[in-house]
Amino acid sequence: MHTVDDLSKVLKVLADPTRLTMLKQMQGGEQCACSFVDCFDISQPAISRHLKMMRQAGLLLERRDKQWIHYRLNETSPFYSIVIDLLDKIETVEANCDCETDCAI
Amino acid sequence: MHTVDDLSKVLKVLADPTRLTMLKQMQGGEQCACSFVDCFDISQPAISRHLKMMRQAGLLLERRDKQWIHYRLNETSPFYSIVIDLLDKIETVEANCDCETDCAI
DNA sequence: AGGTTATATAACGGATTTGTTATACAGAGA
C-alpha cells in the first residue's frame, strides 16, 4: 500500500522509454553501466543520470568491481513488485548492444 | 503486451498525484467533472486539462448528461488492467469533496 | 433572447525534464 504521492514519484521515474528499457534489461540480470552506454544512442552522462535517478528512487542497487559499476534491480524496494509487473507487460526488446569493454559482463 | 514507448507514454499520464487521485475516485464509479473541481485546490481549467490528457490516452470514457459530463475508467483500454493494478496499491484517500452542484452524482 | 452554470480552449509563466558538452573523480596498469 502506497500513498498517491509516493506512487506518482515512482511512476515518474518509470515513465521514460530509456529507463524502462534499462530496467527491462536488468530484469535479465545485473548490467554493467558501460553496457548501457554501448546500447543507447545517448551520451554517457545522460546514462549516468538515468541510473542515478533510479538509484535515488530506491529501484536499483549497485556493485562496484574495479572501475566498473554493475546495477541490478533492488528486490527489497517497496515498489519492486510494481516494477516487475510493469516490465512483464513489455515486449522483449532484443538488445543490439554488446558491451565492448572488459567488464566481464 | 506493450511496447516500451506505449507503456512509457501511459505511465507519464499516470505519474501525477492529481490524475492518480482522480482515477482512484473513478475506480469507485463514474464521477462528474464538477466533483473534481470541488475536490481539488486547482483551477477548473487545470482539472479540464488533466481529464483531457487521460481521455486522449484512452484511459477514460465520458458521458454527457445535460450540462454535466461524467467520466469513468475505460475498461476496454489495453492499459486498463495496469491502471487497476496500480490504483489497488494506493491507500484509500478519503474524498473531502462533495459535489456542490445538481449533477445528481 | 438573455442570463447562468458547466466545461473547454488559448495564451502565458515558472518549474521540471532530458539531452548536450566540458570537466572532475576513481581505479587499473605500464
Added chain:
DNA sequence: TCTCTGTATAACAAATCCGTTATATAACCT
C-alpha cells in the same frame, strides 16, 4: 607517477509540464 578507461557532476539549452487568468462554447432555464 602518468595515462587510460569508466563513471559522475556541472552548467547550460530546448522541450514539456502544470499551474494561472481570460475567454469561448454548450446546455439549461426564465
